[in-house]
Amino acid sequence: MAKKTIITAAVTGAWPKKENNPNVPLTPAEIAEDVYKCWQAGAAVAHLHMRDDAGNGTMDKNKFAETLRLLKTNHPDCDIVLNLTTSGDLYATEETRQIHLKELRPEMGSYDCGSMNWMHSGLFINSPAFLTELGNNMQEWGVKPEIECFDPGMIANAAYYLKKGVLKGPLYFQMCMGCANGIPGSVKNLLFMKETMDTLCPGSNWSAFGVGHSAMEILYAAVALGGNVRVGMEDNVMYSKGVLAESNAQFVERAARVIREFGNEVATPDEAREIIGLKK
Amino acid sequence: MSWGPCFFYYHCPQCGKRFKYATDLIADLGPRFGLCPECGAEGVLEKEGARTPDDLQYEEIEE
Structure with missing residues (x-):
């Protein structure tokens, strides 16, 4: 049987705006439609960020709730795994970074496993106290952490929290490659x-x-x-060198082609749940 | 949360060409990082950032 490979669609992020690529979805309606199109193209997981009315990253729980409501109402057939960020605004409080997980109970949430400088200009803070509280809360709320690691030290940090019981195995990692202040992107x-x-x-x-x-x-x-793959405009607004992406689904379609050409199969959401260890 | 690539944006003091290098290539490219791809001159660093609005006016150099 062919190996199943999960495609995660990270459709928005906290950074790119329409001036970077007019096809970046920013409103709850735009994000919900993009998630649906990515699911149709083969994405099994949607990693979601939200934007405020000015287009800046926000952890406003109402924006998350509205996006999920639109997705559920307009596309009840969509069974994609929802993975909500906990790091959508560098100035959010520790409370607002997790309250949406408590209230909306998505299947997954991001867990950035350490602090780092951000774009050589700011701080991306994930303090020991915050990571301990978040890990414990995610266990209590039934939200699977996606352990985002921007360098190998963050993997060592995950091992520490696993040993402490703050995280529960099997873990699911997202290796974030090539971000400023993180590990450069290379094989x-x-x-x-x-x-x-x-x-x-x-x-x-x-x-x-x-x-x-x-x-x-x-x-x-x-x-x-x-491994599995993540694609989308959170990470890349360019489809190829000098060419703006037309849509997030375009990235998903390409990833699906790569997976199939390699000889693997694209995992469905339910297959992804099994691989990641989610309880539906 | 990711934020796309961070670039150094340059222009060439000799031929005027605009180009950019992703900062995670500093280690790989070593002294070649920041050179004009056309004439090899050391570029003049204008700014840094993640996909500035005029990003497409700068050719991305990867080697």
């Missing part, structure tokens, strides 16, 4: 991230994405190394 570095994960958190599952020039390199490498 060599992705292999090192995977080997670090295998050593420190054996039995874990993983996905990866690369921003910018490393997007395709990491996509192909993740499939070849037995």
Whole structure:
């Protein structure tokens, strides 16, 4: 039986705006429609960020709720796994970074496993106290953490929280490659991230994405190394060098082609639930 | 949360060409990082950021 590969669609993020690519979805209605189109194209997981009315990243729980309501109301056939960010605004409080998980109970939420500088200009803070509280809360609320790692030290941090019981295995990692202040995007570095994960958190599952020039390199490498993939305009507004993406679904369609050409099958949402270890 | 690539945006003091390099290539490219792809001159750093609005006016250099 062919291996199943999960495609996660990260459709919005907190950064790109219409001036970067007019096809970036920003409103709850736009995001919900994009998620549906990505699901139709083969995405099993949707990683969601929200924007305020000015287009800036926000952790406004009402925006999350409205997006989920629109998706459910307008597309009741869509069974995509919802993965809500906990890091959609660098200035959000620790409370607003998690209250939407408590109230909306998505199947997954992001868990950024350490602090780092942000774009050489700011701070992306995930303090020990916050990660401990968030990990415990996610267990209580039945929300599976997606462990986002921007460098190998964050994988070691995940191993620490796993040992402490703040995180519960099997873990699901998202290797974030090529972001400023994180590990550069290359096959060599992705292999090192995977080997670090295998050593420190054996039995874990993983996905990866690369921003910018490393997007395709990491996509192909993740499939070849037995991982899963994430695509979308959160990470890349360019479809290829000098060419703006037409839609998020365009990225998903390409990832699905790569997976099938490799000899794998694109995982359905229910297959993704099994791989990641979700309880529907 | 990701934020796309971070670029250094340059222009060439000799031929005027506009180009950009993703900062995660600093280690790989070493002294070649920041050179004009046309004439090899050291580029003049104008700004840095993630996909500025005039991003498409700068050719992305990867090697």
